[in-house]
Amino acid sequence: MSYIVGFGEIMLRLSSIDNERLFQSLKLNATFGGVEANICVLASILGLNSRYITMLPDNAIGHKVEELLLSHKVDTSAIAWGGKRLGIYFVDKGNNYRTSNIIYDREHSSISEASIKDFDWDKVFDNASYFHVSGVTPALTQSAADLTLYAVKEAKKRNIKVSCDINHRKKLWKYGKKIEDIMPEIVKYSDIVFANEYDAIKILGVESDINVDSNISDEDYKIIMDKLISKYSLEIVITTRREIINSNHNNISALLYNNKNLYKSKKYNITNIVDRIGTGDSFAAGILSGLNMFKDYQYILEFATAAFCIKHTIPGDWNLTTKEEVISLMESSKKLDVKR
Template sequence: MTVYGFGEVLLRYTPPDYEQLKDAGTFKVNVGGAELNALVTLAQFGHPTEILTVLPNHALGHLALQKMFQTRVGTSFIKYNNGRVGTYYMEESFGFRSGKVIYDREHSTFAEHGASVMNDINAQNGDYFVFTGITLAVNKAIRRQIVDVLAHLKEKGVKIVFDINFRSNLWDKEEAVPVIKSILPLVDVLFLGKKDATHLLETNALDDDMKTCAKTIQSQYDIALMASSNRNIEQSTLQGIILTKDDYIESQAYAYTVLNRIGAGDAFMAGVLHGLNKGWQLGETVDFATKCSVLQHTTNEDALNVQESDVFNLSTHFGALKR
């Protein structure tokens, strides 16, 4: 079983010490991207992975490659083209000051040439194909081809994994909804948030709970498994859910402290896919995935880069020291 991730690899520029972007003199550079983040975690858990993307063949493209080499993510299907790496600038939140993201990814190598990678997808029966709404947002050619590509993969027995991951500063709702709706009937494992049901797809009322929202979408699109990681901002807790046609399972609600919000959903996705591939019970799977998300909040990286045992050994109280 190989997990293929199809999407753009990004460089994140973040000022140190919670500085605002307007005051920044230096930046820390991270390599990330939703699909790559999930693959990094899965690779640490021992799964074969392959990133499907396009990079420029220059120093910044090589920086991204080096991250993949370090984390054992497969690079056999990467294509190279002249151009630039997609980037974004992140101002971290502090106290009551909200964070801020400024994207600079138009005309990147993936935005211009990403659709060409779909011709080389070599997934087989039992493999997973992972992508997100962000991938659809940055490349119009991919949007035109994606339904045919997914249908072909499903015929081969590949499991389709989709995270809606709607970003309003990448594409608008009117453009996104028809594309997402065309994809959902082909999806085997769907990751979503409550607002995807109430605000984006408008399948549910605002006062519907997560269980109701998930069941509505599942019944409408016949999706085998759905999962979500839900933050309670007031209580600073994180709780995962998994819904199948027979079960609705909630994890324990874990208290979390935020050092970094980037990649928490991607870590949750990796945890769910890990549990599914290990054949765990769904309760164990969603609990493990939620712990992955909690741990990712404690790192400064875009992807959770830990061993399975580190997740199982999540501290039961703040500031524990293992000796």
């Protein structure tokens, strides 16, 4: 019984309601979310075993987080308890030509001040098949970056495949280091990387004359990813593609490259977006779950892209879809009828 294991920070999410601005009314919608937790929840819903690793404050809020994770059958047995507080993020939800805005309140959160000795690493990696991290936790503090690096090194020692999403959050990285100072060392111990061409060149040090400040062709993406795979000895690299018409209307697709073939998903034209937050995490969960369930890369990519698409229709960080719904969408024509 193998596990997809995610390591990172989960936060309290406070969002504006409907189309109101943040604090326009006296009410905010309270949920929880964070990159790796979002992935573990969806992986579990899709039928995989998942385990979430973080540090939570030993108070009512921390225990509520665990309760909600357990309600989705996510293994919480290796969570560390301690620290001062749970991080918070506020979402001023956009609409049409008004973009969404996120405000972070994460200073002195439990995971940002956690250390290696706080975790039972044998429990963390017990029967793990994939260990997933992102560039979000290392952006918090130097100790969080050191902890993430230790974790991926330990996973590699135990012959566990490491998955890393670059996930650049420009509003973070305030402790004196830049993302390009930290993430290349973490990627060095990774097997699967979620990265676009900008990440590869600007953050991970791939040398190329291709201009990544504008849209590039699939062939140019393949050239850049060839170099990225070679530089870090990766198995596969994956990225999503998003054309933003406005806050409610996006066109999405995805690419997967395995140093041999470039796979392209079908495109989805999404209108009336309910919530864009967590969509990339749904895609990552779809890839990791797909790698556990299927053998064909094209099928895995289509499965992940369908999960990516569905999350746009669900509020909150967590994608409460099912494997059957994902497969139904990926195998459907444009006509979507009521299931009776």
